[in-house]
Amino acid sequence: MTRHAVFVAAPLVLALFAGAAQAQDLDALKADTRKNALPVLPKVVAMMQETVAEKGAADAIPVCKEKAPQLLKEQAAKTGWDMRRVSLRTRNPERGTPDVWEARQLADFNIRAANGEKVETLETGEVVTENGKQVYRYIRAIPVGDVCLKCHGPVEQIDAGLKSQLARSYPQDSAFGYAKGQIRGALTVKRPL
Ligand code: HEC
Incomplete structure (x- = not known):
């Protein structure tokens, strides 16, 4: 190898190592986030x-x-992370309206699901800069199961009493009309780095 080649190669090799380390860090962050956030969903x-x-x-x-x-x-108090549920079609817009990053991921989940990915495992984890600070953001799809249809299924199939009860609390309800297996929303986590 010529001297010149060594000079060129060394930074390249370092950069590759740095890239690998970063990918490993991201995997570890995702695993840790899953472990602390996901058990809430089946509960x-x-x-x-x-x-x-x-x-x-x-x-x-x-x-x-x-x-x-x-x-x-x-769980948020235990970990010190932000955690909430969001949806592109909320029942309670005050709590569940996604921010720009979340809305983008939810739209991406819909595309991935349409392309055959399993809704139960749709997730994204990413380091993003917000207000000059790096944070780790994680989002995981929440699928519609059988029991969810009682309150989030097609509006004409909702029990009349239940429907009027929901209407009283949620004048801007867009969370009807789902079918089993669709994406109801997502669990979203933001943790400081
Ligand atoms: C008994 C009625 C009922 C059933 C059954 C039900 N939900 Fe809901 N869901 C609600 C109500 C009421 C809200 C609004 C909560 C609030 O005020 O924050 C809601 C809100 C949500 C939200 C937050 C986003 C939004 O739309 O405001 C998600 C996500 C959600 N439900 C998922 C599910 C899933 C998944 C299931 C099935 C496992 C399910 N729900 C079953 C009544 C129901």
Whole structure:
């Protein structure tokens, strides 16, 4: 190897190592984020299934309205990260409206699902700069299961009493009309680096 080639190659090799290390860091961040955030999702589904079975759908409203946000809040307090649920079609726009990054990822999830990716495993993790600071952002699709249809399914199939109950609390409700297997929304996490 000529002296010139060594000079050229050394920074290149260093850059490659740095790239590999960064990819590894990102994998570790994603794994750690999953471990701390994702267990909330099956917990909410189980709670919803149990409550609907035992008390009926009208009495299960608090599971989506209070329990799910509460569990995320507890996990957020434990980790120090931001955690919430967002959707492109919200029932509660005050809480669930996505920011620009989240809206872009949700749109991308819809495209990926249309291309055959499994909705249950759709996720994205990315380091982004916000207000001059680097943060790690993670977002994971929340699929529509059978039990969700009671309150998020086609509006003509929703129980009349339940529908009027929902209408009283949510005058701007866009969260009807889903089918099983679609993307209801996403769990989103923002953690400082
Ligand atoms: C008993 C009725 C009911 C059922 C069943 C139900 N939800 Fe909800 N869902 C609601 C209500 C009410 C809200 C609004 C919560 C709030 O005020 O923040 C909501 C909100 C949400 C949101 C937050 C975004 C938004 O639209 O405001 C997500 C995500 C969500 N539901 C997912 C699900 C999933 C997934 C299931 C099935 C496992 C499900 N829901 C089943 C009533 C229900």
